[in-house]
Amino acid sequence: MKVLVCISNVPDTTTKINFNDDKTSFNTTGVQFIINPYDEIALTRALELTEAQGGTVTVINIGDPSTDATIRKALAIGATDAVRINAIPRDAYFVATQIAGYAKDQGFDLILTGRESIDYNGAQVASLLGEMMDLPSISIVKSLQIEGGTATLEREIEGGKEVISCPLPLIASASEGMAEPRIPNMRGIMSARTKPLTVVEPVEVPNLQNIIKFEKPEGRGQVKLVSADEVNKLVDLLHSEAKTI
């Protein structure tokens, strides 16, 4: 089985978000970058499947050379090889077009992404890829089993789940529950240095939309404390002041 896992280079989850003075770009000063946590879940599941059934796992990232460290980490976790499309990821449409352009004649049986990246939270790439490549796509998947060329997936829905069957090839976006992320071991880290990382130049993509400004939410006012002996007072405040019950 030939698997492609799409990984995004995102700020660590503990990062305090700041923007540059023009408010149109993220200030990366002092920020630690990681593999998008959902992509790490996808990568782990891809490794579990290929370890059990045979096959290869390629990771692909859209980024400039500064994302190589993140790609090497994916190789250390266990990916076979890596591809970097040498471009700044403008938006999800741009990213999906690059991945589709690379993947279309590579014969992947399975393409996995995370359910969304934790920076722009678009949750788009899996479905965009599905449409661009005319393949089925299943979003926000918490269980993925493959047997004899057919996948059984559990997709999250409001208040429950849907069990889906789909023949390969297919595209799925991984959510929590699909796998427990792995920590690379020393052997993995050593071997990652010599695994192939191919750099590919990007294709042209039409510009459909632009982020014109970022803004941070205003903080809440001072918290109103109620004594643990006067819980009734909280209920009154939520009714008469906050008007939420």
Added chain:
Amino acid sequence: MSVLIYAENSKGKLKKSSFEAASYAYSVASMLNTDAYAISIGEVSNEELEKLAKYGIKKILTVNTAQMHNFVNQAYASVIAEAAKSLSSNVVVLSATFSGKALAPRLAVKLQAAYVDGAISLPTNDGAFTVRKGAFSGKAFADVSMSAVNKIIAINPNSFPIAENSQPAVVEAFAPTVKDTDFRTIVKEIIQAADKVSLPEAEIVVSAGRGLKGPENWGMIEELADLLGAATACSKPVSDAHWRPHSEHVGQTGIAVSPNLYIAIGISGAIQHLAGVSSSKVIVVINKDPEAPFFKAADYGIVGDAFDVVPKLIEAVKEFKATHA
């Protein structure tokens, strides 16, 4: 030119989020001096669909064939794209539900459209068509200018009020052309708790963390949630420890929620958790540690032990309900 909504249903009933989408679309249509239409896919009665008229929808197309009864994102995207073309709709509005998120990007490719997921504002009326959405998992907002001719907006559930703009509406059957390859995924089973409030759509959320000490202590959390008609949620350490399912995990790597009221019990308020709840309208924190960072991000707080405060709160809510029934 017109505005089209995808009216999503659950078991034949239109979702609340579909009425939010209708109200939003009516506002956009008014701004553009045009009309708002709807497309429904699945087993929904015409009588149910006529409810959309109350929120300003003038025409409702319905696709109610057996083949279309289960959600298949590829097929649904084909149908909506065809409806948008036949109604000359260049703005499509839907709700950013699990299904909405799965089909909208496919629709964006079909229509060569700009697409904003999780919108929390109406578009600006300055020609730039700028829509605000959450970014960095709730730690920031991004304003996105949608320059393409066609535009798709998936609105964040529970972020827009339902507004009445009653007018007569017609329901018409719509017969789209779908391909066999649209149906490669097959829904085998739908498992849904009938009586549980769904977390992403909930108006009130009762959430608990490690302060609860173990899964056996969630009875009082569920009781409080039931009383308030709320959904239950939890912090990451709780779902990581399998005390609660992952689907209840709220935070940066879980679900982002925007309820009217978020009650956090025994959750310290790590930056990743705060990211997932920052767009809640009112936040109540109950924690025995007065230094818990969550108090800095809360509107109301009680410093106290969950095992003391929650039973008292349950009694207080019962009393309130008895006097306000």
